[in-house]
Amino acid sequence: MSTFRTVKGFRDFFPEECALRNYIADTWRVVARRYGFVEYEAPVVESTDLFRKKSGNEITAQLFCFRDKADREITLRPEVTPSLARMATARQRDFKKPIKWFQIGPCFRYEEPQEGRGREFIQFNADVLGDSGPATSAELISLAIDTMREFGVSADDFVIRLSNREIWNGFLAEKNIAAEHINAFLGIIDKIERNKPEETEKKLVELGLTTAAVREFMTSTDENHPAFADLKANLTARGLWQHVRIDATIVRGLAYYTGVVFEVFDLKHGLRALAGGGTYDKLCALISDGNVDMPAAGFAMGDVVL
DSSP, rough: OOOOOOOTTTTOOOOOHEEEEEEHHHHHHHHHHHTTOOOOOSSSEEHHHHHHHHHHHGGGGGSSEEEOOOOOOOOOOOOSSOOOOOOHTGGGGGGSSSSSEEEEEEEEEOOOOOOTTTSEEEEEEEEEEEEESHHHHHHHHHHHHHHHHHTTOOOGEEEEEEHHHHHHHHHHHHTOOOOGHHHHHHHHHHHHTSSSSSHHHHHHHHHHOOHHHHHHHHHHTTTTTTGGGGHHHHHHHHHHGGEEEEEHHHHHHHHHHHOEEEEEEESSSOOOOSSEEEEETTTTHHTTTSSSOOEEEEEEEOOOTO
C-alpha cells in the first residue's frame, strides 16, 4: 500500500466527490448565465507583484509564492479578482459596459486549513465592471439568493447580512478619525463579535474611540438608513428584501471594498459565511496605475458545501 498522502490542505476527488463538485459548478453556471454573465478564465499562476499591489507586502505570508526556474517571483492565485482587473483593464475598450463575467476554478491560500476551506478551494466569482450602483448591488444579491435557491436551500435556512462601508466612513469623519486609520478600524469591526471585549476596547481606545460609541452607532444603523434606500427599493420590487438583514459588523476583510458589502450566512448549522461580495470601485485604477478607472462590484462563493 502506498505511503504517500495528499499535501496538507489539499484533497483528492474520488468519483463520488468529483460528481458532487461538478454538480456544484454546473449549478453555479446555470445561475450565472441566467443573469447574463459570460464565463472567462485566468491563469492559476500570476506574478506575486499583482497581489502585492492589491494588498501590500504583508499578503505574501498568506500566499503560495515561490521563484521559478527563471528566478521570477510567482504565486498560485489566492483569489481571481486581481486577475480579472488586470484582464479587463488591458482590453476594456473591446467590451461593452457593463462587463458581466463569471469564473469557476481553484484558488490557493497558505494558511491553516479550516472547516469549510482547505489550502486549495474551488470558488465561483461573478463580477460587474463599469457600474457599481445600487442596481448592480441588487443584481449581485439577487444572484446570491437565487444560487442558494438553486441548491434547494429554503428561505428559513439562510440570510443575507448587508452593510455599507460608507456608513463607517461617515461615522469616523464625525469622530475626527484620520483616513489612514480606516483600515485598522474596519479590521476591528470585522472581528468585533469574535474577539474578547477587552481586546476590542483596547484597540478602539488607541484610535480615540470606545466600544460603547461603536455599539451605539451599530444599534442605530438599520434598514431605514439612507445608504440602503435605493438598494432596499430594488430588492423589495424583486420580492427579495425579506432575505436581507442589516448588520453593520459586515465590512468584509478585504481592503479594496468601497461601498455595499454583504455575506450569505447559514442559519441552521453554524457555518462561517457561505459567500459574500460588494463594490470595489478603486481596484481597476490601482491595477492599471490609474489608466483605467472602472467602478466594479462582485460576488464570490466557495465550495464550503463540500
